[in-house]
Amino acid sequence: MAQTAITPTRSENYPEWYQEVIKAADMAENSPVRGCMVIKPWGYAIWENMQKVLDQKFKDTGHVNAYFPLLIPLSFLEQEAEHVEGFAKECAVVTHHRLKAGPDGHLIPDGKLEEPLIIRPTSETIIGHMYAKWVKSYRDLPVLMNQWCNVMRWELRTRLFLRTAEFLWQEGHTVHATNKEAQEETLKMLDVYADFAENVMAMPVIKGMKTADERFPGAVDTYTIEAMMQDKKALQAGTSHFLGQNFAKASGIKFLSAEGKEEIAWTTSWGVSTRLIGGLIMSHSDDDGLVLPPRLAPLHVVILPIYRTEEEKSQVLGYVESLAIELKAQHFFEGRVQVRVDTRDLRGGEKAWQYIKQGVPVRVEVGPRDLAKNEVFVGRRDKGVKEKTSMPRAEFVNSITGMLNEIQQTIYDRALARRTENMKKINSLKEFEEFFGGSEESQAGGFAFVHWNEAAMGHEILAKLKVTPRCIPLNAEKESGTCIFTGKPSERRVIFAKAY
């Protein structure tokens, strides 16, 4: 028998382990279409839970949902210079609208389009186009909209959830009368993301501003939440952009102020994607597979009935059905406790391992012996596979909500402790190189807090180590120092890391 459910383990081969966790949990797989994934029910259920919580947060902050088209006229992309440069290389282009049978029987494109269409890599331009029509007066502002959709970016190298050619996300797009209001919106949504990451995903994040080089194409400022994965690499988990008047100018979003003066509007955009699922996996999972924070788990408790004879079967099933009803009546987070009784004709061990690999927070085994004592045998995903305990049925039912909250807290604490251990203030180039372990790919180092001057961008050591500036932390205290690359004075530290 294998020591762990997942081979290789994290320490043996982290990237391979990641792929195997997804496979073992039955979350997604590659599709026949290059770079595109099929999200299977277990993975999709997690996404649905993310959507549900985020959507409510958006609505609570005054936003409404709408839907804009998948296809965007090519000319729209040309409106904003930096935006073109940022996305042109990764656009899928639609050039025809019909197929006809070719001489060899194969279908060939026919009906060439006057103007090619691109499949949206993001929707600033087409939404801006519509906003320009909708916004006439200061009374029309602010516009606070979001859309849940898919986008496509022709990535050259893809990985399930972390980077796929097509991915699911939400993109918020807002229009404001003033610079100040738009900046406040940008930071407000960054807070929404950070709150979601930490309190729902149990994934600690650092809020920060992107350096100029890492900014969204066309944005004035890009803010990010950065998380540290178990291999100490950084994951950009969500971004919120202050677009200034760049896109408003490009799309012609103008309005008449209360004073009757024509003004150019201020816009923002912000998004998180199915990449969050990749972050979730790499934040908590272990060598036995996925570990889910209870607040996002599609299933909280799985009950595994154990019996041999038909007589035992009917007794045990009767017992667990009523147990399931009691558990389902319990509240947890923003709903009820989700319970499944697994009566499939499979061996007990096989079933138990399936749920371990899928990250279900609590497993309950109930057999004739437990029945006799009116007890249940409980295993938790945040504890060892064999670390299971008996407890009276009533006590279990009464404590399930608390237990789920405890698991949520435990995995957050673990992730936070791991991050804390791997963050370091670094004051010299030599120390910096050592931290990131030369050119060794396995040496991710962690988060390095260093004094840095933007003039050092492109420094050969950064390229050699494959390290990039992740963000300027928002809560960073002012601290005088000198840039470790250029020796120029610096007022605060920037986080550097290897990143996904």
Place this chain on the structure above:
RNA sequence: CGGGGAGUAGCGCAGUUUGGUAGCGCAUCUGGUUUGGGACCAGAGGGUCGCAGGUUCAAAUCCUGUCUCCCCGACCA
């Protein structure tokens, strides 16, 4: 687009150097034995060996062309 590697059963692979008519493990199905833990025994089903052409009595194997995928790099949420 550069540099490597691979396409053989649903999945993972061997066989290719030295041509001889297709094999292993897992999974699936059947029967039996098991059962507080990812079972065991016996049997069964399933493949025009990526595609096209060529050499040959004979091609998974040799030759030519072609397509696809994976890894490393550039690009990136």
